[in-house]
Amino acid sequence: MQELTHYINGAHVKGTSGRFADIFNPATGEVQAKVPLASKDELDQAVQIAAAAQPAWAAVNPQRRARVMMKLVDLLNRDMDKLAEALSREHGKTLPDAAGDVQRGLEVVEYCIGAPQLLKGDYTDSAGPGIDMYSMKQALGVTAGITPFNFPAMIPMWMFAPAIACGNAFILKPSERDPSVPLMLAELMEEAGLPKGILQVVNGDKEAVDAILEHDVIQSVGFVGSTPIAEYIYGKGCSHGKRVQCFGGAKNHMIIMPDADMNQAADALVGAGYGAAGERCMAISVAVAVGDDTADRLLEHLVPKVEALKVGPYTSGNDVDYGPVVTAAAKANIERLVQTGIDQGAKLVVDGRGFKLQGYEDGFFVGPHLFDGVTTDMDIYKYEIFGPVLSTVRAQTYEDALKMAMDHEYGNGTAIFTRDGDTARDFANRVNIGMVGINVPIPVPLAYHTFGGWKKSMFGDLNQHGPDAFKFYTRTKTITSRWPSGIKEGGEFSIPVME
Numbered sequence: 001m002q003e004l005t006h007y008i009n010g011a012h013v014k015g016t017s018g019r020f021a022d023i024f025n026p027a028t029g030e031v032q033a034k035v036p037l038a039s040k041d042e043l044d045q046a047v048q049i050a051a052a053a054q055p056a057w058a059a060v061n062p063q064r065r066a067r068v069m070m071k072l073v074d075l076l077n078r079d080m081d082k083l084a085e086a087l088s089r090e091h092g093k094t095l096p097d098a099a100g101d102v103q104r105g106l107e108v109v110e111y112c113i114g115a116p117q118l119l120k121g122d123y124t125d126s127a128g129p130g131i132d133m134y135s136m137k138q139a140l141g142v143t144a145g146i147t148p149f150n151f152p153a154m155i156p157m158w159m160f161a162p163a164i165a166c167g168n169a170f171i172l173k174p175s176e177r178d179p180s181v182p183l184m185l186a187e188l189m190e191e192a193g194l195p196k197g198i199l200q201v202v203n204g205d206k207e208a209v210d211a212i213l214e215h216d217v218i219q220s221v222g223f224v225g226s227t228p229i230a231e232y233i234y235g236k237g238c239s240h241g242k243r244v245q246c247f248g249g250a251k252n253h254m255i256i257m258p259d260a261d262m263n264q265a266a267d268a269l270v271g272a273g274y275g276a277a278g279e280r281c282m283a284i285s286v287a288v289a290v291g292d293d294t295a296d297r298l299l300e301h302l303v304p305k306v307e308a309l310k311v312g313p314y315t316s317g318n319d320v321d322y323g324p325v326v327t328a329a330a331k332a333n334i335e336r337l338v339q340t341g342i343d344q345g346a347k348l349v350v351d352g353r354g355f356k357l358q359g360y361e362d363g364f365f366v367g368p369h370l371f372d373g374v375t376t377d378m379d380i381y382k383y384e385i386f387g388p389v390l391s392t393v394r395a396q397t398y399e400d401a402l403k404m405a406m407d408h409e410y411g412n413g414t415a416i417f418t419r420d421g422d423t424a425r426d427f428a429n430r431v432n433i434g435m436v437g438i439n440v441p442i443p444v445p446l447a448y449h450t451f452g453g454w455k456k457s458m459f460g461d462l463n464q465h466g467p468d469a470f471k472f473y474t475r476t477k478t479i480t481s482r483w484p485s486g487i488k489e490g491g492e493f494s495i496p497v498m499e
């Protein structure tokens with residue numbers, strides 16, 4: 001049994017708390033490793049090391065810090081296959097999807113190469129007589145991030161790359177379900193030239209998280225995960241005086257207008273609904289068809305595509321559309337919600353229940369499910385399922401469809417499929433959701449824009465990556481400066497006397 005470690009001060013360090021969590025191979029259901037769960041003391045040791053290392057790192061000029069990011073890009077590309085394999089083995093997603101997870105993180109590292117430009121301050125010459133005013137963006141000090149299981153490469157990089165490019169030290173508390181890739185990323189950062197103690201990985205659960213939230217030295221906390229935990233971390237982190245940004249769960253609606261290309265819409269729904277077994281915060285989980293005729297035409301295209309989905313282990317290579325879900329508990333929760341859908345009167349038009357794969361009977365596989373006739377009072381509509389389950393809701397008008405998306409408590413992403421520019425424009429302007437796709441089902445913004453939902457999908461103000469990340473990981477100092485007149489008034493030839 002492999003025993004994973006923490007990564008402290010440039011070395012793999014065994015856990016000392018005596019507490020561990022099992023790490024499964026979701027495809028086989030076997031426990032493949034155990035990860036140590038840090039105590040408050042272990043977290044504190046990492047914080048002290050970070051605090052000692054950070055001032056020297058902040059004093060390194062931004063261009064040199066950016067060169068570490070440049071080198072990291074090379075190393076990520078060099079190790080892409082290795083990282084993707086480790087990621088798939090613990091998470092279960094397919095290899096191309098795992099490489100995409102690394103790639104979307106790498107793109108934020110590329111953005112951080114622009115740190116010298118992004119960190120430039122403002123300057124006002126002659127703000128008053130002989131007075132200049134300027135502001136500079138300074139690192140916060142020791143920062144921390146708590147990340148979810150579903151993007152174990154991308155989300156840690158979205159946090160630590162900008163934090164470190166800004167001159168901070170960063171402590172990463174990754175998901176205890178798939179911590180191997182975060183540990184590998186910390187090694188790569190040091191290979192790229194990062195000094196020891198600037199990026200450390202402390203594995204753990206609620207105990208480590210609470211220790212982060214309560215620690216006086218930690219200045220900021222970034223969190224990505226489910227909404228109840230996001231809310232908890234935001235409240236507790238703020239009450240301890242930290243800068244906090246928390247990104248939570250989702251229930252993303254895709255509106256299908258009568259004039260949409262149904263084949264294109266169905267293809268989009270299959271990828272966005274079932275890719276990564278639906279374990280994406282930007283997955284589409286609700287298809288809102290406008291009009292019964294639209295719904296019927298959509299399902300005509302969609303049902304055969306859902307039925308044809310290939311589910312299997314990542315080791316089957318490109319022959320698989322999606323893999324297992326992450327744990328037996330996740331599988332049980334999905335099955336429970338599917339049953340509520342049936343009990344509450346939705347029509348299960350593709351029934352993935354009882355799915356078994358020969359040779360992988362103990363794996364956490366869930367077959368594809370497609371519901372029709374879902375209504376807004378049903379549990380499968382209200383709650384995030386985070387599995388390969390797509391709900392079709394029939395709206396009578398565009399206004400009804402828009403209202404549904406707007407009334408849902410989550411506001412991460414949404415999409416509209418239409419050929420009508422006026423409807424698309426109206427939707428984009430009025431909808432109260434953070435990321436909108438127009439004929440694009442998963443509108444994840446690129447690295448130089450920012451990522452973030454609204455409503456119960458986000459607590460805080462600044463978004464992830466893009467310019468917002470450089471604001472989140474720095475604070476502004478503004479200097480007003482006046483110099484008394486100096487020797488330019490000429491030399492003084494008499495002996496100086498006190499006046």
Ligand code: NAD
Pocket residue numbers: 146147148149150151173174175176204205206209210224225226227229230247248249250280281384386412453457
């Ligand atoms: P999770 O909330 O269970 O765990 C996230 C992190 O919080 C982990 O590091 C975990 O160790 C920690 N944690 C769990 N329970 C805790 C507790 N009681 N106290 C303190 N810390 C705790 O989320 P998950 O299952 O790993 O990830 C899936 C969720 O993340 C989904 O809801 C998904 O929508 C969401 N997500 C959101 C975004 C986004 O950007 N909005 C992106 C990815 C995932």
